[in-house]
Amino acid sequence: xxxxxxxxxxxxxxxxxxxxxxxxxxxxxxxxxxxxxxxxxxxxxxxxxxxxxxxxxxxxxxxxxxxxxxxxxxxxxxxxxxxxxxxxxxxxxxxxxxxxxxxxxxxxxxxxxxxxxxxxxxxxxxxxxxxxxxxxxxxxxxxxxxxxxxxxxxxxxxxxxxxxxxxxxxxxxxxxxxxxxxxxxxxxxxxxxxxxxxxxxxxxxxxxxxxxxxxxxxxxxxxxxxxxxxxxxxxxxxxxxxxxxxxxxxxxxxxxxxxxxxxxxxxxxxxxxxxxxxxxxxxxxxxxxxxxxxxxxxxxxxxxxxxxxxxxxxxxxxxxxxxxxxxxxxxxxxxxxxxxxxxxxxxxxxxxxxxxxxxxxxxxxxxxxxxxxxxxxxxxxxxxxxxxxxxxxxxxxxxxxxxxxxxxxxxxxxxxxxxxxxxxxxxxxxxxxxxxxxxxxxxxxxxxxxxxxxxxxxxxxxxxxxx
Amino acid sequence: xxxxxxxxxxxxxxxxxxxxxxxxxxxxxxxxxxxxxxxxxxxxxxxxxxxxxxxxxxxxxxxxxxxxxxxxxxxxxxxxxxxxxxxxxxxxxxxxxxxxxxxxxxxxxxxxxxxxxxxxxxxxxxxxxxxxxxxxxxxxxxxxxxxxxxxxxxxxxxxxxxxxxxxxxxxxxxxxxxxxxxxxxxxxxxxxxxxxxxxxxxxxxxxxxxxxxxxxxxxxxxxxxxxxxxxxxxxxxx
Numbered sequence: 001x002x003x004x005x006x007x008x009x010x011x012x013x014x015x016x017x018x019x020x021x022x023x024x025x026x027x028x029x030x031x032x033x034x035x036x037x038x039x040x041x042x043x044x045x046x047x048x049x050x051x052x053x054x055x056x057x058x059x060x061x062x063x064x065x066x067x068x069x070x071x072x073x074x075x076x077x078x079x080x081x082x083x084x085x086x087x088x089x090x091x092x093x094x095x096x097x098x099x100x101x102x103x104x105x106x107x108x109x110x111x112x113x114x115x116x117x118x119x120x121x122x123x124x125x126x127x128x129x130x131x132x133x134x135x136x137x138x139x140x141x142x143x144x145x146x147x148x149x150x151x152x153x154x155x156x157x158x159x160x161x162x163x164x165x166x167x168x169x170x171x172x173x174x175x176x177x178x179x180x181x182x183x184x185x186x187x188x189x190x191x192x193x194x195x196x197x198x199x200x201x202x203x204x205x206x207x208x209x210x211x212x213x214x215x216x217x218x219x220x221x222x223x224x225x226x227x228x229x230x231x232x233x234x235x236x237x238x239x240x241x242x243x244x245x246x247x248x249x250x251x252x253x254x255x256x257x258x259x260x261x262x263x264x265x266x267x268x269x270x271x272x273x274x275x276x277x278x279x280x281x282x283x284x285x286x287x288x289x290x291x292x293x294x295x296x297x298x299x300x301x302x303x304x305x306x307x308x309x310x311x312x313x314x315x316x317x318x319x320x321x322x323x324x325x326x327x328x329x330x331x332x333x334x335x336x337x338x339x340x341x342x343x344x345x346x347x348x349x350x351x352x353x354x355x356x357x358x359x360x361x362x363x364x365x366x367x368x369x370x371x372x373x374x375x376x377x378x379x380x381x382x383x384x385x386x387x388x389x390x391x392x393x394x395x396x397x398x399x400x401x402x403x404x405x406x407x408x409x410x411x412x413x414x415x416x417x418x419x420x421x422x423x424x425x426x427x428x429x430x431x432x433x434x435x436x437x438x439x440x441x442x443x444x445x446x447x448x449x450x451x452x453x454x455x456x457x458x459x460x461x462x463x464x465x466x467x
Numbered sequence: 468x469x470x471x472x473x474x475x476x477x478x479x480x481x482x483x484x485x486x487x488x489x490x491x492x493x494x495x496x497x498x499x500x501x502x503x504x505x506x507x508x509x510x511x512x513x514x515x516x517x518x519x520x521x522x523x524x525x526x527x528x529x530x531x532x533x534x535x536x537x538x539x540x541x542x543x544x545x546x547x548x549x550x551x552x553x554x555x556x557x558x559x560x561x562x563x564x565x566x567x568x569x570x571x572x573x574x575x576x577x578x579x580x581x582x583x584x585x586x587x588x589x590x591x592x593x594x595x596x597x598x599x600x601x602x603x604x605x606x607x608x609x610x611x612x613x614x615x616x617x618x619x620x621x622x623x624x625x626x627x628x629x630x631x632x633x634x635x636x637x638x639x640x641x642x643x644x645x646x647x648x649x650x651x652x653x654x655x656x657x658x659x660x661x662x663x664x665x666x667x668x669x670x671x672x673x674x675x676x677x678x679x680x681x682x683x684x685x686x687x688x689x690x691x692x693x694x695x696x697x698x699x700x701x702x703x704x705x
Binding site for chain 1: 515518519522525548550553554556557558561564583587590591592593628631632633634635636637668676677678679680681682683684685686688692693695696
């Protein structure tokens with residue numbers, strides 16, 4: 001972290017130019033103070049006096065410790081407000097060269113992380129029911145780190161991004177659009193929005209925000225590893241929650257493969273620790289998706305998946321009620337830390353349900369429905385036609401029960417799959433390699449096979465014979 | 468191509484709100500509420516807009532109207548087997564979904580629980596149980612009262628499910644699934660669903676989904692793959 005701070009310092013050494021702006025910013029901070037009746041006022045005014053723009057820029061990208069006190073959290077929120085306010089509401093664009101690409105990402109990243117952290121902190125407090133002073137202070141300051149203001153901050157940036165989009169690429173860039181600061185901030189704040197919406201449980205809107213961003217290796221965010229990675233994690237997760245498992249699998253395998261191939265370039269960077277943690281989470285999510293929608297994975301990914309989650313993966317693939325706790329375990333370990341959009345009910349702690357539990361339950365209710373699928377699959381694969389009653393006897397279930405299970409299986413194997421356009425669009429396709437139809441009590445089964453791949457073999461041998 | 472954020476009959480002013488900053492503006496709540504009642508009345512459906520309303524409720528719990536919430540949930544039942552119902556659930560206050568009711572939200576809590584039961588039955592294709600549950604309690608009738616043509620829409624969705632997985636089925640069973648009998652059944656099956664009836668069997672015409680034809684995906688060979696071989700042939704004439 002220190003190293004990165006140094007980068008910012010080195011990157012911007014035109015302090016002289018900033019004097020005016022610095023004063024402007026300071027006055028804005030003061031204005032905000034006067035509006036807010038803030039317990040951390042004293043702390044804050046201390047700040048603004050010695051504060052120049054540079055130190056604030058750094059502060060914005062510096063992580064807040066986990067144990068930080070409530071005051072520190074308030075103060076940091078005010079800091080972000082004044083910073084964003086300064087950048088967005090000054091007369092005309094701010095003359096400011098971005099230290100690095102990373103800076104913009106770090107600011108947005110940290111902003112959302114602190115928001116997330118604050119909500120978790122708030123919920124913890126409400127649950128414990130102790131520490132009444134802090135609770136009282138939270139009650140008085142519900143505006144701080146409120147969802148509205150967070151969304152609005154991000155939203156403002158999105159407006160900027162809209163300006164940028166209009167004039168992309170660089171040729172006719174407008175006043176705002178041509179500044180890298182605004183471009184990058186706008187860009188990353190869209191990704192930030194993706195995260196916030198996802199944390200709030202609105203998965204469709206989360207994907208919708210990415211409408212204007214192209215997902216590929218050449219995209220701007222690919223230059224910042226953390227951003228690249230985070231984006232795919234959240235996109236994949238949103239797809240999974242929407243029941244579009246094949247799209248989720250695609251997103252996860254894309255980025256996991258990318259990281260696996262470029263590992264050697266990244267493992268020295270400071271971000272790598274957090275990346276490898278998220279990578280494990282993505283493997284877990286991938287295991288869930290593959291269990292729900294059997295798909296052939298890339299060999300590299302498949303072997304690392306089995307390396308990391310051998311037991312769990314096997315249980316998931318076997319299905320049945322025993323798999324449910326495994327789904328639960330993996331989901332809890334690898335889902336983002338959901339947040340509750342409204343302050344908890346401090347007076348009735350019983351009413352506060354952990355948002356994670358909430359989303360987990362909704363997700364599991366969908367999983368429960370189709371738990372028999374792996375077993376059905378293993379039998380159906382063996383036959384081309386079969387009597388319903390015979391299969392029911394094998395499985396030791398009621399024939400009518402089996403019929404509904406088969407219907408569910410069929411419905412679930414048809415999924416909405418993305419092919420082009422916005423991330424939310426897609427067509428219903430049969431995502432399973434197994435298909436069947438019921439003719440009264442007779443099940444007709446068919447399988448989609450992949451033909452032998454000859455071209456590779458042919459070409460390889462051809463080159464060999466040339467040499 | 469169908470896209471989730473599109474709806475055919477969405478009026479322009481709704482589109483504008485959805486695409487602008489106003490979608491976070493609590494004042495638009497009433498506009499969305501009217502839009503929901505409009506959907507209930509005319510049998511249209513716009514999940515994306517409804518989710519936006521649920522989100523507004525999420526941020527402003529004091530504005531939430533129980534009736535609108537249940538209407539949205541009932542509407543989302545009419546498009547099973549899509550996941551709309553659970554997408555809505557993700558945006559509801561968590562206390563509504565727990566099995567122990569919170570004191571303040573008694574009625575709504577019960578309604579949501581009941582609708583969840585219906586959804587589970589539909590999703591697990593237990594259609595006969597679904598109709599039985601629907602008839603078992605007056606509360607259900609109240610819940611679906613606002614949504615015009617609820618039962619018929621559900622029947623159509625069940626017909627779609629049948630269409631995709633079944634070639635032939637006994638009349639008795641399909642009657643149970645659709646909760647129709649005699650002439651009503653005949654008319655629905657022939658005219659709305661497009662199936663034919665022979666004696667005691669209902670025949671579903673073959674289509675892409677119930678055909679279950681084995682497919683073999685062959686590799687598609689592109690000329691580019693051979694470019695190196697061909698170039699080589701030019702470079703080093705044998």
